Amino acid sequence: MPSLFETMATLGSTDPVIVSAALTGSWPTKAQNPAVPITEPEIAGAALACAAAGAAIVHVHVRDDDGVVTCDPARYARVRALIEAAGSDVIVNMSTGGGAGRTGDAERMAPIDLAPEIASFDCGSLNFGTGVFVNSPAFLDVLAARMTERGVRPEIECFEPGHVWNALRLIEAGALTPPFWFQFVLGVRGGAPPTLQQLVQLVALLPPGSRWSACGIGRAQLPLGVAAMTIGGHARTGLEDNLYYRKGELAESNAQLVARLVRIAGELGRPVATPVDARRLLGLAPRPASATAPTGQAGQAP
Ligand code: ZN
Numbered sequence: 001m002p003s004l005f006e007t008m009a010t011l012g013s014t015d016p017v018i019v020s021a022a023l024t025g026s027w028p029t030k031a032q033n034p035a036v037p038i039t040e041p042e043i044a045g046a047a048l049a050c051a052a053a054g055a056a057i058v059h060v061h062v063r064d065d066d067g068v069v070t071c072d073p074a075r076y077a078r079v080r081a082l083i084e085a086a087g088s089d090v091i092v093n094m095s096t097g098g099g100a101g102r103t104g105d106a107e108r109m110a111p112i113d114l115a116p117e118i119a120s121f122d123c124g125s126l127n128f129g130t131g132v133f134v135n136s137p138a139f140l141d142v143l144a145a146r147m148t149e150r151g152v153r154p155e156i157e158c159f160e161p162g163h164v165w166n167a168l169r170l171i172e173a174g175a176l177t178p179p180f181w182f183q184f185v186l187g188v189r190g191g192a193p194p195t196l197q198q199l200v201q202l203v204a205l206l207p208p209g210s211r212w213s214a215c216g217i218g219r220a221q222l223p224l225g226v227a228a229m230t231i232g233g234h235a236r237t238g239l240e241d242n243l244y245y246r247k248g249e250l251a252e253s254n255a256q257l258v259a260r261l262v263r264i265a266g267e268l269g270r271p272v273a274t275p276v277d278a279r280r281l282l283g284l285a286p287r288p289a290s291a292t293a294p295t296g297q298a299g300q301a302p
């Protein structure tokens with residue numbers, strides 16, 4: 001395992017920080033925090049506010065009319081269309097998680113047909129809260145092939161070290177191709193604990209040149225995000241993972257959480273990636289100039 005200093009040196013600590021905002025998730029409700037965006041206009045509005053606060057990527061889930069998680073591509077398409085209609089070039093990452101056990105495999109893959117720039121790729125199974133989140137080898141093979149076909153960059157979500165090992169097997173088989181973009185989701189009940197030691201061990205498993213981000217669940221969100229930025233990684237925040245701004249105080253919005261990470265990145269001396277920067281870092285095709293002006297600038301503001 002590399003030392004922390006080696007980790008900093010080899011993983012590009014001078015890169016701009018890509019801040020991802022996980023806006024809604026599958027489970028949070030307005031009863032828990034009224035700021036959780038549920039409808040498509042609310043989700044798009046949250047995405048725009050996060051982009052203005054410095055997020056380069058918005059990680060999107062959608063809900064049905066009862067607020068229950070769904071994989072309905074029409075709803076995903078509406079969210080993206082609303083974001084684009086507002087002139088934003090923020091990168092839209094569509095979830096294929098399907099609520100960690102609430103939806104079938106075929107349904108979960110449906111958003112891939114929209115060819116989002118990024119989609120989540122949950123790289124293994126685990127207990128998830130009181131349920132089980134199944135991502136079978138067969139499902140991962142098919143999902144990887146569909147993403148490749150559609151030109152979608154997988155965000156390889158790893159909840160524990162075995163998931164990184166799964167990814168290495170898929171890489172060796174040619175099912176996942178570089179550049180690799182990993183998201184470590186730490187602190188799920190059933191996954192790896194949200195500790196710095198765990199994070200460093202996960203990073204040490206990655207193929208050279210990989211880019212990675214971390215998100216901690218609940219109260220681990222802020223310390224893990226700061227740790228990730230400190231050792232050269234990128235960070236995810238948002239109400240999907242954590243409903244609070246600090247102990248006993250609900251977050252006012254997704255954008256409030258983004259703004260805090262952006263402030264801290266500034267203090268750490270790392271610039272914050274605009275969507276243009278993030279596309280370059282992740283090997284995504286640049287967007288046409290007409291679609292890149294408004295939030296490309298806003299992302300640098302704070
Ligand atoms: Zn998600």
